[in-house]
Amino acid sequence: MQPGTLWSMGDYASNGDRWAAASRQLAETTVRPGMDVLDIACGPGPFAIAAAQAGARATGLDAAPKLLEVAKRRAGDAGVAVEWIEADMTAVPLGDAAFDLVASAFGCMFAPDPEAMAAELVRLCRSGGRIAVLAWTPESAFGSMGPMVGPYLPGGGGSPIERWTRAESVTEVFAGLPVRLQFAVRTVDVVWDGLDHAVGDITENNPAWLGIRAAVEPTGRWSDLESELRELFAARGRTESGRFVLPVDYLETLAAKD
Numbered sequence: 001m002q003p004g005t006l007w008s009m010g011d012y013a014s015n016g017d018r019w020a021a022a023s024r025q026l027a028e029t030t031v032r033p034g035m036d037v038l039d040i041a042c043g044p045g046p047f048a049i050a051a052a053q054a055g056a057r058a059t060g061l062d063a064a065p066k067l068l069e070v071a072k073r074r075a076g077d078a079g080v081a082v083e084w085i086e087a088d089m090t091a092v093p094l095g096d097a098a099f100d101l102v103a104s105a106f107g108c109m110f111a112p113d114p115e116a117m118a119a120e121l122v123r124l125c126r127s128g129g130r131i132a133v134l135a136w137t138p139e140s141a142f143g144s145m146g147p148m149v150g151p152y153l154p155g156g157g158g159s160p161i162e163r164w165t166r167a168e169s170v171t172e173v174f175a176g177l178p179v180r181l182q183f184a185v186r187t188v189d190v191v192w193d194g195l196d197h198a199v200g201d202i203t204e205n206n207p208a209w210l211g212i213r214a215a216v217e218p219t220g221r222w223s224d225l226e227s228e229l230r231e232l233f234a235a236r237g238r239t240e241s242g243r244f245v246l247p248v249d250y251l252e253t254l255a256a257k258d
Contacts, residue, residue, distance in 0.1 A: 003088065003110075007064035011205040013044040016106075018201075020046035022134055022188040022250060023105040030132050030254070031056050035100040038124060041089045041107020045071030045082065052080035056101075059083040061092060090116060096123050103132040106250070109164040110208075114173045122177045122257060131255040135164035137185060140249040141236040148232065152216045152225045170253050179255040190246045195237070198244050199230050 023046040031037060033055030039048035042060035044067050052058040052075065060082055062068050068084050075082045087093050089104070090111050102125045111117035121131045136142040146159050163169045167183040174181060192198040203209050203226060216222045237246040 003063040005064075006211060007043075007062070007207045008066035009207040009210045012064075012207050013067060013070045015201060015205040016043050016046075018190045018192070019106070019188045019248065020044075022186065023047040024050045025186070025188075026103065026105060026132055026134060026252065027051050027054060030101055030103065030130065036098065036126075037101045037103065038092075038094070038099040040092070040102065040104040040121070041110070042071060042084075043067050043107065045074055045084075047103055047105050048082050049075050049078055049080060051101075051103075052082050053078060059085060059094075059099075061085045061087055061089060062107075063088050090120060092120060092124060094124060097126045099124055100126055100129040101132065102129070105134040106136070108133060109135040109161045112160055114160050114163040118173045118177060122174075122179060122255075125257045127257055129257050131179065131253075131257065133164060133170075133253040133255075134250050135161065135253075137249040137251050138162065138165045141232060141246055142248050144232060145229070148228055149212055149216075149225065152219070152221055153212070154215060154219070164253070165251055167251070167253075170251070174255060178258040180258065182254050182256075184252045184254075185249055186252055187247050187249050190248055192244045192246075193242075194239075195230065195234060195244045198233050198237070198246065199226065202229065 027047055027050035031051045031054040035056040037051040037056040037058045039060040042048050042062045045060050048058045048060035060071055065086055068086055072084055102121050108117050125131050143165055163173050216225055237244050
């Protein structure tokens with residue numbers, strides 16, 4: 001399935017809104033007025049819109065036209081101008097060294113070839129500029145999903161996402177490229193109306209989980225996997241003021257280009 005088709009499934013816009021605070025925080029700490037900023041795999045656009053609100057010339061790129069339509073509408077509602085491009089993040093149709101900041105919040109981690117993705121990020125960034133990537137840590141509730149799902153999938157296997165989740169492996173991904181790396185682990189609270197709502201929202205709206213469900217249901221093991229997801233969330237989350245709160249850690253990679 002093509003990335004644009006996959007990520008147009010379900011309702012990732014409302015799904016991803018629950019952790020969009022991480023994108024906005026990244027914009028607060030990295031964007032300055034007058035910068036040229038690219039948001040790769042921008043989804044419904046929280047980072048690109050926040051960058052534009054901070055005074056940057058912002059561009060958002062995604063392969064899913066459905067998500068870009070949401071992003072355009074939201075940018076209009078916010079009263080900011082953002083250039084939106086429908087394209088594959090692994091082959092961006094833009095020139096070399098075009099941006100002061102190239103960012104991807106929980107997006108480029110899905111690229112099938114992490115080294116090629118890192119090279120593309122570096123290609124797009126100007127000398128003296130920065131690259132910023134967010135990815136869920138392996139120990140977090142979201143990062144734990146991959147190892148949990150693997151045994152249920154026909155063929156099993158690892159995931160390229162894992163390469164972006166630890167400082168050591170990210171360093172390997174950028175090996176040989178003209179960048180200096182620094183890392184920080186941060187946390188975003190993901191909030192739902194309750195545990196049932198959390199499990200339903202992930203399994204019914206998240207495009208990646210819709211793909212997982214389509215692969216697992218024919219094996220007759222979907223209910224077992226869904227139960228494991230519920231147990232994972234219950235163990236990691238908490239009920240607070242009538243809501244279910246799931247703290248999720250993520251790795252922030254900042255790469256300064258020489």
